[in-house]
Amino acid sequence: MAGQEPNLKEAHPCAVRPHRVTGLAIMGSVIHPRRARPTGRSRASLTLALLVAVVGILSGPAFGATRPPNILLILADDLGYAELGCQGSKDIPTPHLDSLARDGVRCTAGYVTASFCTPSRAGLLTGRNQTRFGHELNVVGRQNLDPAIGLPLTEKTLADHLKARGYATGCIGKWHLGATEAFHPQRRGFDEFYGFLHEGHFFVPGPPWTGVTTWLRTNALPPAAGPRLTQGGVTFSTHLKTSEPRYDDHNPTLRGTQPLTEREYLTDALARESVAFIGRHRAEPFFLYLAFNAPHSPMQAPPKYLDRFAHLPDLHRRLFAAMVSAMDDAVGTVLAKLRAENLEEHTLIVFLSDNGGPTAELTSSNAPFSGGKGSFLEGGLRVPFLVQWKGQLPAGKTFAHPVTALDLAPTFLTAASFGVPPLGGPGPAKAGTPNLEGLNLLPHLRGESPLPARPLFWRMGRQAAARDGDWKLFRTGDQPWQLFNLATDPAEQTNLAPEKPAEVERLAAAWAKWNQQNLPPLWGLPPGVRK
Numbered sequence: 073m074a075g076q077e078p079n080l081k082e083a084h085p086c087a088v089r090p091h092r093v094t095g096l097a098i099m100g101s102v103i104h105p106r107r108a109r110p111t112g113r114s115r116a117s118l119t120l121a122l123l124v125a126v127v128g129i130l131s132g133p134a135f136g137a138t139r140p141p142n143i144l145l146i147l148a149d150d151l152g153y154a155e156l157g158c159q160g161s162k163d164i165p166t167p168h169l170d171s172l173a174r175d176g177v178r179c180t181a182g183y184v185t186a187s188f189c190t191p192s193r194a195g196l197l198t199g200r201n202q203t204r205f206g207h208e209l210n211v212v213g214r215q216n217l218d219p220a221i222g223l224p225l226t227e228k229t230l231a232d233h234l235k236a237r238g239y240a241t242g243c244i245g246k247w248h249l250g251a252t253e254a255f256h257p258q259r260r261g262f263d264e265f266y267g268f269l270h271e272g273h274f275f276v277p278g279p280p281w282t283g284v285t286t287w288l289r290t291n292a293l294p295p296a297a298g299p300r301l302t303q304g305g306v307t308f309s310t311h312l313k314t315s316e317p318r319y320d321d322h323n324p325t326l327r328g329t330q331p332l333t334e335r336e337y338l339t340d341a342l343a344r345e346s347v348a349f350i351g352r353h354r355a356e357p358f359f360l361y362l363a364f365n366a367p368h369s370p371m372q373a374p375p376k377y378l379d380r381f382a383h384l385p386d387l388h389r390r391l392f393a394a395m396v397s398a399m400d401d402a403v404g405t406v407l408a409k410l411r412a413e414n415l416e417e418h419t420l421i422v423f424l425s426d427n428g429g430p431t432a433e434l435t436s437s438n439a440p441f442s443g444g445k446g447s448f449l450e451g452g453l454r455v456p457f458l459v460q461w462k463g464q465l466p467a468g469k470t471f472a473h474p475v476t477a478l479d480l481a482p483t484f485l486t487a488a489s490f491g492v493p494p495l496g497g498p499g500p501a502k503a504g505t506p507n508l509e510g511l512n513l514l515p516h517l518r519g520e521s522p523l524p525a526r527p528l529f530w531r532m533g534r535q536a537a538a539r540d541g542d543w544k545l546f547r548t549g550d551q552p553w554q555l556f557n558l559a560t561d562p563a564e565q566t567n568l569a570p571e572k573p574a575e576v577e578r579l580a581a582a583w584a585k586w587n588q589q590n591l592p593p594l595w596g597l598p599p600g601v602r603k
Contacts (some may be wrong), residue, residue, distance in 0.1 A: 140488045141461065142419040143234065143359045144410075145480070146194070146403060149189070149246060150445055151456060152429025152436030155396055159456050159559075160439070161386065164393045169339065169403030172423055172458040175467045181474040182457020182591065184427055186532050187369075187446050189271055190248045192426045192477070196248070197229045197361070199481025199508040203531050209596035213249070216270045217322055221595050222250020228254040230260030230481055231359060235489050238394045240353040243267065244345045245363035251323070258328065266327050266345045270409060272319040273365055275338040275372040276552050281305065284337070285378055287371035287391050288316040289433070307387060312432060316370055337374050339366050339395070343402035347409040357488070362406065367395040367434060377401075388437045389440045417462040420487050422480060425455040442563045448530055448537040448546055459486075465517050473523040478510030493510040503515070527579075529586045533596070538583045552571035553580055 153159060156166045157174035185195030185202060188210035194202035205224045211418060213219055222503060223229070231241040237339040245260040249255060252267035258265050276284050286306045291313050293301050299306045317366035324331035325338075334341050343514025346362050380397055384390040403423070408418040430445040443449025457475065485508075527540040534549040542559040555578050556571040569576050 079298040093478050099446040101346045106229060138356050139418070140239075141464075142410075142460065143239075143484050143488070144406070144419055144421045145230075145361045145419070146361070146406075146423040146482075147245075147361070148399060148423070148456070149363070149365050150429050150434060150436060151367060151396070151425035152431065152434075153441060153451065153454055153456060155429065156438040156456055158458070161437075162388075163381075166396065168400045168407060169423060169456075169458070170475040171407070172421060172460045173468070175462060176302065176421070176458060176460030176472050177465055177469045178456040179459065179471045179475050181472055182424060182469045182518070183453050183474060183528060184424070184455055185477055185530065186563040187353075187427045187444075187448060187452030187592035188532065189246075189426050191532060193249055193363075194223055194227075196426075196480065197231070197479045198227045199230065199478055199510060200227065200413055201478065201509055201529075201590075204509075204589075204591065206591040208287050208531065208590075208593040210271075210534055211341070211595070212271050213317060214322075215595070218595070219252040219254070222252065222255030224594070225254065225580040227442075229261045230484060231361070233481070233485055234359040234488055235261050235263070237485075238357060240264075240358040241355055241361075241490065242346075242349045242353075242358065243361045243363070244349065245272070245342050245361075246271075246361070246365045246368075256329065264328070264349060266325075267342070267363070268323050268325055268365075269321065270323040272317065272368055272370065273338065274320050274325060275335055275366075277335065281372060284372040284374050285387075285391065287388060289369070291315050310386070319370065325488070337398065339364060339398040343405040346402075346406045348417070350406070350409050350413060359371070364399050364402070366399040366594065367392055367436065368532055369433060371395065371434065373398065386435075391436045420461040420464075420484065421459070423456065423458040428452040428455060435487075440562055442565070446454040446533070448548075448556070450517055450544070450562065453530065453537070459513070459517060465514070466519070469517070471517060473516070474528060475513060475523075476510060476528055478508070479513050480510065482508045482510050482512045483514055486514060490586075509601050527582055527586075529583055531587060531590060533593070536583060536587075538579050538586075540579060540582070543575060544577060545576065547584065555579070 076366060155161050155164060156169050158166070158170040158178055159166070184192045186192040191202045191208055205227055207223060211221055231243070233243050234279040242264040243257040244265075245267045247257055247267060248271050249260070249271045253259070256265070274281065276282065284305065288306060288308050289312050290308045290310055293299070293310050295563065299310050325334045326332070335420045336344065342362065342364060346360060349360055350358070357601045371391040373391050377394035377398045378390060381393040384393060407416065410419055428438045428444045428447070428451045431437065436444070438444050439453030441450035441454060443451035445452055506562045511524070515521045527538055530537040536547045538545040539558070542557050544556045544558050544564065545553055547553045548554065548565070553569055554567045555572055555576050556564040556566065557568060
């Protein structure tokens with residue numbers, strides 16, 4: 073039942089739910105017509121009508137005024153702004169992701185709410201800036217095991233809202249919003265889960281990692297080895313002077329709550345699971361959150377992807393390219409399933425990255441911007457942002473106005489509800505009302521109305537930023553505010569604060585007013601400060 077908490081110990085995450093279609097109830101693959109008592113001449117017409125209905129069901133889902141669209145939200149992990157063909161990449165073909173731009177809208181000023189994984193995901197999945205409820209700082213390693221750390225239970229997720237609207241909901245891939253029982257995806261609105269709960273995961277089981285080439289960071293190598301050392305299929309590199317985290321410790325791959333050993337390359341496995349989810353729920357509206365862990369470290373790729381880039385001389389870049397190419401293939405597999413089920417035109421699809429790319433770690437490019445993952449410069453916050461809804465949104469359109477991940481919740485809920493969802497503003501969530509902070513993008517992407525002028529604000533630890541029009545305000549710690557004009561200086565190289573003190577004062581005052589409604593971080597600070 074919608075809104076009912078699942079029994080995590082008993083419910084099978086892949087259980088097929090009954091679907092209701094006009095006049096018929098479908099249980100799995102068995103079709104049970106409602107009982108009727110035809111007599112005389114009505115028997116032939118009823119038989120014909122039933123045959124037409126059954127053929128329609130078997131040939132594809134029925135869509136009409138009462139069937140809201142499916143929603144497919146695809147998230148990349150640490151993908152740089154410039155690493156798709158449609159974003160300007162020259163050395164990594166991404167035809168399937170490029171097709172979303174060709175057949176939809178490419179938002180060139182798409183932003184996330186934080187430049188690290190978990191706070192960005194918290195904003196994305198709640199439609200509220202994560203600083204409103206303390207989910208501000210990143211979570212890594214053994215922090216994941218802390219039962220106090222996770223998406224606060226006061227918050228509702230997109231899955232909660234859509235499930236209440238009759239959607240089947242699935243989360244496949246990386247969660248990173250709490251690894252203990254209370255925060256499990258199936259307690260946060262998702263009917264099904266396949267993936268892992270921490271910040272990262274190896275792409276094949278090991279060690280030894282068989283069938284892939286692996287690149288691992290290390291803080292030291294024997295002096296004679298130089299900056300890199302290759303042993304079998306593993307290359308160790310000291311270029312960052314840090315060691316690769318033990319991502320898989322206490323972090324198994326799960327189906328629901330049951331650990332398993334996934335033998336397939338993980339990116340391929342996520343595509344496989346997504347295809348299966350679509351197949352199970354083809355006859356009802358579904359929300360699928362497909363959260364890849366590619367191209368996040370650890371860097372691993374099998375020959376079928378790595379061999380595509382044999383012409384790239386550097387192994388580091390070659391592995392990154394292979395991981396992005398694998399993700400693109402996985403997206404292609406999912407899109408092909410939608411087409412095979414006659415669902416593509418009835419599915420609102422969004423693709424974005426959780427933050428900018430960590431260039432030194434992965435080689436991911438955020439050109440033409442400065443900064444990257446962890447930074448509030450444009451390279452950390454501005455990401456690829458693609459929206460496709462065939463027949464509902466224009467094809468091949470470029471949208472240059474600033475949009476944010478916070479806009480996706482009201483956009484999805486509007487599409488799902490055939491109307492504008494209630495917007496309660498930034499305060500504490502009210503029962504039954506999603507207090508969303510973004511805008512429904514549909515009329516603006518269609519060109520029906522201009523996007524209203526609005527400032528965007530960010531806070532994460534000691535970093536703060538604001539954007540209003542072309543002006544970008546940025547500060548780290550106790551340093552003075554810096555001001556940039558993104559129209560003339562997208563790389564944020566020329567600080568105009570000394571020349572524009574009134575603009576700095578205006579934006580800083582607006583940021584301070586916004587910040588008054590934020591809470592202190594719930595973790596990552598000493599307990600005395602946290603309270």
